[in-house]
Amino acid sequence: MCGIVGYIGDENVTGVIIEGLKKLEYRGYDSAGIALCSEKNPLIVRKKKGRISNLEELIEEEKLFSHTGIGHTRWATHGEPSDRNAHPHTDMSGRIAVVHNGIIENYAELKEELIEKNGSVFQSDTDTEVAAHLIGSYYQGDLEDAVYRATQKMRGAYAFGVICADEPDKIVAARKDSPLIVGLGRKGNFIASDIPALLKYVRQIYLIENNELVVLKENEVKIYNADREEVHRDVFNVTWDEDAAEKEGYDHFMIKEIHEQPAGIRDTLGRRVDDQGEIILDGIELTREDLEQFNRIYIVACGTAYHAGLIGKFAIEKLAKVPVEVDVASEFRYRDPFIDNHTLFIAISQSGETLDTLGALRMAKEKGARIMSVVNVVGSSIARESDDVFYTWAGPEIAVASTKAYTTQLICMYLIALYMGRKKGVLSEKLYRLILEELTIIPDKLEALLEEQDHIKEIAEQMYQHNDAFFIGRGVDASVAFEGSLKLKEISYINSFAIAAGELKHGTIALIDKGTPVVALATQTALLEKTVSNIQEVKARGAYVFAVAQEGSKDQLKDADEVILIPQCMDEISPILSIVPLQLLAYQIAKLRGCDIDKPKNLAKSVTVE
Ligand code: AGP
Numbered sequence: 001m002c003g004i005v006g007y008i009g010d011e012n013v014t015g016v017i018i019e020g021l022k023k024l025e026y027r028g029y030d031s032a033g034i035a036l037c038s039e040k041n042p043l044i045v046r047k048k049k050g051r052i053s054n055l056e057e058l059i060e061e062e063k064l065f066s067h068t069g070i071g072h073t074r075w076a077t078h079g080e081p082s083d084r085n086a087h088p089h090t091d092m093s094g095r096i097a098v099v100h101n102g103i104i105e106n107y108a109e110l111k112e113e114l115i116e117k118n119g120s121v122f123q124s125d126t127d128t129e130v131a132a133h134l135i136g137s138y139y140q141g142d143l144e145d146a147v148y149r150a151t152q153k154m155r156g157a158y159a160f161g162v163i164c165a166d167e168p169d170k171i172v173a174a175r176k177d178s179p180l181i182v183g184l185g186r187k188g189n190f191i192a193s194d195i196p197a198l199l200k201y202v203r204q205i206y207l208i209e210n211n212e213l214v215v216l217k218e219n220e221v222k223i224y225n226a227d228r229e230e231v232h233r234d235v236f237n238v239t240w241d242e243d244a245a246e247k248e249g250y251d252h253f254m255i256k257e258i259h260e261q262p263a264g265i266r267d268t269l270g271r272r273v274d275d276q277g278e279i280i281l282d283g284i285e286l287t288r289e290d291l292e293q294f295n296r297i298y299i300v301a302c303g304t305a306y307h308a309g310l311i312g313k314f315a316i317e318k319l320a321k322v323p324v325e326v327d328v329a330s331e332f333r334y335r336d337p338f339i340d341n342h343t344l345f346i347a348i349s350q351s352g353e354t355l356d357t358l359g360a361l362r363m364a365k366e367k368g369a370r371i372m373s374v375v376n377v378v379g380s381s382i383a384r385e386s387d388d389v390f391y392t393w394a395g396p397e398i399a400v401a402s403t404k405a406y407t408t409q410l411i412c413m414y415l416i417a418l419y420m421g422r423k424k425g426v427l428s429e430k431l432y433r434l435i436l437e438e439l440t441i442i443p444d445k446l447e448a449l450l451e452e453q454d455h456i457k458e459i460a461e462q463m464y465q466h467n468d469a470f471f472i473g474r475g476v477d478a479s480v481a482f483e484g485s486l487k488l489k490e491i492s493y494i495n496s497f498a499i500a501a502g503e504l505k506h507g508t509i510a511l512i513d514k515g516t517p518v519v520a521l522a523t524q525t526a527l528l529e530k531t532v533s534n535i536q537e538v539k540a541r542g543a544y545v546f547a548v549a550q551e552g553s554k555d556q557l558k559d560a561d562e563v564i565l566i567p568q569c570m571d572e573i574s575p576i577l578s579i580v581p582l583q584l585l586a587y588q589i590a591k592l593r594g595c596d597i598d599k600p601k602n603l604a605k606s607v608t609v610e
């Protein structure tokens with residue numbers, strides 16, 4: 001986790017770094033810090049617990065000035081959030097400063113060695129301070145060499161930005177398993193954890209690869225590989241609009257992103273279905289022979305992306321007739337799944353940097369699987385390490401709670417399932433055309449559904465004071481229930497629990513009392529009667545029931561206290577619509593509870609630690 005940024009150039013770095021950090025705050029925000037150096041000044045380090053605004057307040061009066069600096073926004077891994085544990089950290093001499101995203105796994109061992117050999121004294125509980133001391137212990141007037149030698153001793157993941165008071169004309173950066181980019185500006189050069197941090201200043205980017213080291217000067221950037229040979233890197237031109245990363249008048253990024261779903265879906269679909277209704281999987285070559293030789297598919301992801309995988313399994317099994325197993329990445333990578341060269345591994349990830357998903361991908365790759373990924377962030381690690389990438393074109397997602405990435409992931413999963421089924425010849429032309437047609441009109445239906453906001457706000461008013469909530473559903477509705485429940489708990493801190501509706505009576509129903517909110521998904525025509533029985537069971541125990549169903553089923557749902565009807569659609573694709581009222585419900589409840597919606601406590605947007 002954590003975000004790093006650095007700048008060397010003509011402008012005063014303080015403003016540039018604070019701006020960059022604000023764009024990276026989604027990666028962690030329990031403390032922030034900055035280090036500057038220049039020919040006239042020794043190293044200046046300022047850091048503060050809490051949000052970046054606290055750091056801004058701290059340095060406001062000082063009018064710090066420099067042309068070389070690094071900054072950090074933290075999501076604690078080693079040591080509590082505090083001023084002391086905030087980055088940057090310095091070496092023993094106080095002349096080298098380091099910002100770091102990742103985890104140094106052998107830091108305890110290294111720390112002991114440093115104490116023994118150099119008498120190092122540490123000020124913090126962090127692994128990063130150990131890295132700073134290690135770099136310092138190798139420093140003999142050449143920062144690049146010291147960083148290189150230190151990284152050779154480290155195990156784990158890192159993206160480092162390092163400056164030294166004795167060499168104020170350079171920033172040295174290094175990467176292993178944590179994201180790092182270089183921005184090429186007209187008045188200087190930048191490093192950052194990701195592209196949005198630099199959009200205000202640059203459009204030309206170098207994507208730094210694993211085990212590479214970068215030396216930045218005001219007018220020069222050099223990249224070296226693990227053997228310290230200089231490497232050439234093509235410039236990646238960013239086409240995103242900076243406005244796309246701003247709130248555009250909405251109160252929060254989350255609500256803006258909920259409203260961006262029709263456009264995101266149109267973009268994701270538009271580039272993949274040609275005039276003849278044929279699906280184009282970008283450059284992905286999946287022949288009939290390829291598909292016939294896959295005897296199993298694993299879909300592996302975390303959190304919301306995992307929930308998209310659950311729907312993906314349903315779609316692929318139904319439309320392409322291949323057995324699919326879905327797993328959370330943190331479990332998958334430490335069990336012994338059966339993988340060989342007849343396995344197709346599909347990773348789903350918004351950020352493309354989730355370390356658990358990346359770890360699972362690498363394991364599957366090593367064992368011979370073909371790797372496909374469904375990713376939102378272009379050029380991210382998961383995208384780069386996959387054999388085939390299928391991008392969701394949701395645009396930058398800033399709110400920690402994922403919304404538009406999820407619905408575009410669903411679109412991708414349906415497209416993959418339709419493509420596979422058709423290529424294999426196991427899907428009828430009629431069903432293929434019907435689903436594709438339905439998908440193309442989904443954005444309009446979604447727009448209509450977004451009009452229901454006021455009604456959902458009324459429902460939120462009934463629910464927001466409760467400390468527990470339950471989500472139930474059958475078939476694909478159960479998967480949507482999991483996602484709706486996650487949305488609610490992560491931004492409103494309500495203890496929310498999702499369960500397959502039929503499982504309620506096997507234990508969980510014991511928790512239903514008078515007034516307990518139950519959100520019931522009832523969009524599946526064939527399962528409607530069964531779900532209605534489950535609604536009656538909780539109603540009989542006094543629950544307050546909010547049901548989401550398809551137009552035309554209101555009569556069957558008269559026991560529910562509130563009903564939101566989604567526009568009629570094929571049962572198979574209802575999840576793209578039925579999740580929207582749940583996203584809005586979570587948003588409205590969190591707002592009523594006064595929560596920090598875009599940056600919920602304890603969470604970060606991009607989870608680059610295990
Ligand atoms: C979504 O609302 C969550 N904050 C989280 O579960 C997220 O989906 C998960 O961490 C996976 O992230 P990724 O899609 O970037 O891999």
